[in-house]
Amino acid sequence: MITCRIKIYLKYSFFQNFLIFLFLISAAILPVNFLRAENKIVNPSPQTEQWVNLKKSLFSNRKVKENAYEILSISAPFRAEDAAVVPISIKSKIDQSKKKFIKKLYLLIDKNPTPVAGVFTLSPKAGRADIAIRVRLEEYTYVRAVAELNDDSLHMVAKYVRASGGCSAPAGKDLQAALKRIGKMKLRTQSNPELGKPTQAQVMVSHPNLSGMQKDQVTQLYVPAHFVRKIDVMHGNEKLLSAKLDFAVSENPNIRFYFVPNGKNDILSARVKDSKDSVFEKSLKIVVQGNS
Numbered sequence: 001m002i003t004c005r006i007k008i009y010l011k012y013s014f015f016q017n018f019l020i021f022l023f024l025i026s027a028a029i030l031p032v033n034f035l036r037a038e039n040k041i042v043n044p045s046p047q048t049e050q051w052v053n054l055k056k057s058l059f060s061n062r063k064v065k066e067n068a069y070e071i072l073s074i075s076a077p078f079r080a081e082d083a084a085v086v087p088i089s090i091k092s093k094i095d096q097s098k099k100k101f102i103k104k105l106y107l108l109i110d111k112n113p114t115p116v117a118g119v120f121t122l123s124p125k126a127g128r129a130d131i132a133i134r135v136r137l138e139e140y141t142y143v144r145a146v147a148e149l150n151d152d153s154l155h156m157v158a159k160y161v162r163a164s165g166g167c168s169a170p171a172g173k174d175l176q177a178a179l180k181r182i183g184k185m186k187l188r189t190q191s192n193p194e195l196g197k198p199t200q201a202q203v204m205v206s207h208p209n210l211s212g213m214q215k216d217q218v219t220q221l222y223v224p225a226h227f228v229r230k231i232d233v234m235h236g237n238e239k240l241l242s243a244k245l246d247f248a249v250s251e252n253p254n255i256r257f258y259f260v261p262n263g264k265n266d267i268l269s270a271r272v273k274d275s276k277d278s279v280f281e282k283s284l285k286i287v288v289q290g291n292s
Contacts (some may be wrong), residue, residue, distance in 0.1 A: 004078075007061065008198060009037070013023075014064075028078070028175070029158050033106040033287065040287050042097075044141065044159075044160075046158050047065075047235065048110050048111075048142060048161075049280075050110040050111060050115060051108075051110055051142065051144070054108055054110070054115055054116075058106065058116070058146075060140040061155065062152075062154055062222055063153075064146065064154040064155070064156050065153070065154065065155045066157075066158075066167060067156075067157065068147070068155030068156055068157055069093070069157060069204055069251065070093055070104075071092070071093055071102075071147055071149075071155040071158055072090060072091060072092050072093055072096060072102070072129075072145055072147050072155065073090070073091050073093070073121060073156065073157055073158075074089070074090050074091075074143065074144070074145045074157045074159050075088070075089040075090075075091070076089075076143055076159045076161045077087050077157070077161065077163075078161075078162065079161075079162040079163070080137065080161060080162065080163035080166075080234075081139065082163075082166075083136065083137050083138075083163035083164055083165050083166030083169065084136050084165075084166040084169040084250060084251070085131070085134050085136075085166075085251075086134060086135050086136070086137050086161060086166065086250075087133075087134050088107065088132070088133055088134070088135055088143060089130075089132045090100065090105060090107070090130060090131045090132070090145040091130045091148070092128055092129040092130055094129075095128065095198075096123070096124045096126050096127055096128060096129055097123070097124060098124055099262060100121070100149065100150065100151075101124040101129065101149070101150050102122055102129035102147045102148065102149055102150075103118040103121065103124075103130060103148055103149065103150050104119060104120065104121055104122065104146060104147070104148040104150075105118075105119070105122065105131055105146070105147055106119055106120075106144075106145065106146040106148070107119075107120070107131075107135070107139055107143075107144075107145060108117075108143070108144040108145075108146065109137060109141055109142075109143050109144075109248055110137050110141045110142045110144070111137075111139040111140070111141035111142075112136070112137065112139075112141065112167060112246065112248050113138060113167060113213070114246050114247070116246060117135055117212050117245070117246050117248035117249065118133065118134045118243055118244065118245045118249065120241060120242070120243050121241070121242040121243075121246045122240075122241060123235075123238060123239060123240050123241070123266075124150070125235070125238055125240070125259075125260060126198070126240055126241070126257065126258050126259055126260070127197070127198030127199075127258050127259065127260040128198045128258040129140075129147070129257070129258075130200075130257070130258055131255065131256065132255070132256035133249060133250050133253070133254065133256075134249070134250040134253075134254060135166075135249055135250055136165055136166035136167045136169070136211065136247075136248050136249070136250055137163040137164065137166045137167075138164065138165065138167040138168065139163070139164050139184045140160070140162050140163065140164060141159075141160070142158045142159070142160050142161075143158065143159050143161050144156055144157070144158040144159075145157055145158075152243070154203065155273055167213050167247070167248065168211070168213040168214060168237070169209045169214065170214055170215070170217060171208050171210060171214050171223065171251065172292065175208060175216075175223070175250060176205075178208040179208065179253070180199070182206060182208070182278075183205065183272075183278065183280035184205070184206040184208065184280075185203070185204065185206070185270065185272065185280055185281070185282035186202075186203045186204040186282070187202070187203055187204075187268055187270055187282050187283070187284040188201065188284070189201045189202070189267075189268070189284070189286060190200050193261045193286060193287075194261065194288065195261050195262070195263050195286055196260060196261070197260065197261070198258045198259070198260055199258065199259060199260065199261055200256055200257070200258055201233075201256070201257055201258070201259055201268060202254065202255070202256045202257075203231060203233060203254075203255050203257075203270045203272075203282075204252065204253070204254045204274070205228060205231075205252065205253050205270075205272050205280060206252055207227070207228050207251070207252060207253060207274065208226065208251055209227040209228060209249055209250065209251045209253060210223050210226045210227060210249075210250070211225060211227065211247040211248075212224060212225030212247065217229055225247055225275060226274065226276060227245070227246070227249070227274060227275050228245055228249065228253045228272055228273075228274050228275075228277055229244070229245060229273055229274055229275050230242070230243065230244055230245065230272070231243040231245065231253070231255060231270060231271070231272050231273075232270070232271045232272045233257065233268065233269070233270050233271075234267075234268070234271075235259045235265075235266075235267075235268055235271045236262075236264070236265030236266070236267055240257070240259050240268075241255075241257050243255060253272075261286055261288040263288050266280070266285070266286035266287075266288055267283055267284065267286065268283065268284045269281065269282070269283035269286055269287060270282050270283070
């Protein structure tokens with residue numbers, strides 16, 4: 001009798017553990033399948049009306065190769081935490097050289113009020129044509145990067161990002177304080193730059209970058225647009241980067257880019273011009289390993 005009870009208990013325990021095992025496996029798999037299904041169902045066709053019109057407006061009848069992941073990639077959050085500060089990273093799959101290089105990068109946001117967020121002109125001496133920046137998104141939208149190579153070919157990649165209300169979101173907590181800091185800049189590089197190797201650098205400028213779609217929380221009147229229009233970066237006497245920007249760029253514009261230390265005239269200098277024609281400048285002496 002006891003033996004029989006033990007056998008029944010063991011069978012029951014095995015069955016119970018087996019059910020628990022199946023539950024845990026299901027709990028692990030279902031969220032993944034749900035996310036995959038969400039991606040397939042929610043993402044609209046990348047051939048949006050805005051993209052069709054943009055292609056015609058910017059590139060006329062030139063062919064744009066789509067899904068050109070052999071040339072570049074674009075990274076952005078699946079769902080942005082803050083639509084007014086969405087990090088976008090564009091990475092090149094080719095090195096900048098005299099024979100083959102990306103001469104321009106277009107950052108396009110289909111459903112923003114002004115979809116051309118930035119146009120970056122790059123030097124072949126930059127080493128890499130990578131750009132990182134933070135932008136505002138007004139609606140769920142495709143964010144696109146188009147690379148124009150030195151042979152005039154065009155290559156596009158896109159990422160669908162879920163975020164809304166970024167362009168009309170209120171400016172920082174204290175607009176007056178932000179206006180007092182306007183124009184303060186920083187230039188910095190990654191630690192220990194090496195001679196002849198692509199090195200990441202960063203230019204930052206304190207600026208409210210007002211879109212013209214934001215309301216004063218006291219008067220409830222729209223605050224006039226006032227934003228960074230252009231950033232030029234020089235490496236010695238060589239223009240490394242020229243960025244033409246729109247108010248889609250987040251408050252306090254911040255751009256990461258690359259340059260190659262040469263040990264001769266390693267000075268980075270940045271010149272910023274805003275929509276009111278105010279100009280701000282900053283320079284940085286680069287100390288390269290093995291050089292003083």
